[in-house]
Amino acid sequence: MQEIAFIDCPSPNHDARAPGGSIDLLIVHYTGMPTADGARLRLCDAAAKVSSHYLIDEAGQVYRLVAEDRRAWHAGAGGWRGQGDVNSRSIGIELVNPGHEHGYRPFPPPQMASFAALARGLLARHPIPAHGVLGHSDVAPTRKTDPGELFDWRGLAADGIGLWPDLAAKPAPGQALLAIGATGAAVRGLQSKLAEYGYEIAVDSLYGSATALVVTAFQRHFRPWRVDGQVDDETLSYLDKLLKIKA
Ligand SMILES: [Zn+2]
The missing domain is CATH 3.40.80.10 (Peptidoglycan recognition protein-like)
Incomplete structure (x- = not known):
C-alpha cells in the first residue's frame, strides 16, 4: 500500500x-x-x-x-x-x-x-x-x-473503491424516455428506484426540476459521458444494474 x-x-x-x-x-x-x-x-x-x-x-x-x-x-x-x-x-x-x-x-x-x-x-x-x-x-x-x-x-x-455498474450489453445513450414535464407510473417507477438506491427524491409521479436534478446527479456519477437530466435506456440500465449489485 x-x-x-x-x-x-x-x-x-x-x-x-x-x-x-x-x-x-x-x-x-x-x-x-x-x-x-x-x-x-x-x-x-x-x-x-x-x-x-x-x-x-x-x-x-x-x-x-x-x-x-x-x-x-x-x-x-x-x-x-x-x-x-x-x-x-x-x-x-x-x-x-x-x-x-x-x-x-x-x-x-x-x-x-x-x-x-x-x-x-x-x-x-x-x-x-x-x-x-x-x-x-x-x-x-x-x-x-x-x-x-x-x-x-x-x-x-x-481498484476496489466504490461501486460501478458494469453492463455486459450496454445500450447506447438513446432518445429520452422521460424528461421534464412527464407524469405517471413510469416517472413514479423511476423515482422509486432512485430513492431505493439512496437519493433524496419525492416519489410523486411528476418529472419536475427536482427529479431532473437527481437524474443529473446520478448521471454525473454513473453515466458521465452524457449528463443531460433526461432518462433514456442507458441511464435506466445503469440504475437497474446498481440496484442489483449493491450489497
Ligand atoms: Zn462539496
Whole structure:
C-alpha cells in the first residue's frame, strides 16, 4: 500500500459526531475555488465554518484537516437513504479543482493516486460499503455538482473503491424516455428506484426540476459521458444494474 505523507493543517471547523452512529459514507468533493491556497485557507478559517477531513492538491499532497473521529463540516444540507446529517456519518475529502464555475478540469493522476491510497485506508478503518462512496452531488443533488463528471468513478471501482455498474450489453445513450414535464407510473417507477438506491427524491409521479436534478446527479456519477437530466435506456440500465449489485 502506498504510504501517505500527510501534512497536518488543523481546521477549527468541526464538532462531535452524533452519538450511536457509525461512519458509513465517504463523500468526495472538489474545492471549486480558483486556487489551492485559497481553498486550504478557507477550509481552515473559523469564520467560513466549512472543513473536510482531508484535502488533496493536484500534485497529490494530502493535507489532514480534521481528525476522523470528529464531525467535519463538508456536506451541509442533504441526505442519503432517508437519513440527514451526512456530516455525522461520513468522512469528507476535498480535491483541489477550480470546479464548474472557475474552469473545471481533469483530476491529474498524482491526485487520483493519492485519493485511492487514502480511500483504501478509510475503507479498511470504517464500515463504509462500496455503495457508500459518493459524490457531494449524490447527497445534495439540488445544490451541488461536485466532484463532477470528470471524476474517475469507474477507474476507482476497478481498484476496489466504490461501486460501478458494469453492463455486459450496454445500450447506447438513446432518445429520452422521460424528461421534464412527464407524469405517471413510469416517472413514479423511476423515482422509486432512485430513492431505493439512496437519493433524496419525492416519489410523486411528476418529472419536475427536482427529479431532473437527481437524474443529473446520478448521471454525473454513473453515466458521465452524457449528463443531460433526461432518462433514456442507458441511464435506466445503469440504475437497474446498481440496484442489483449493491450489497
Ligand atoms: Zn462539496
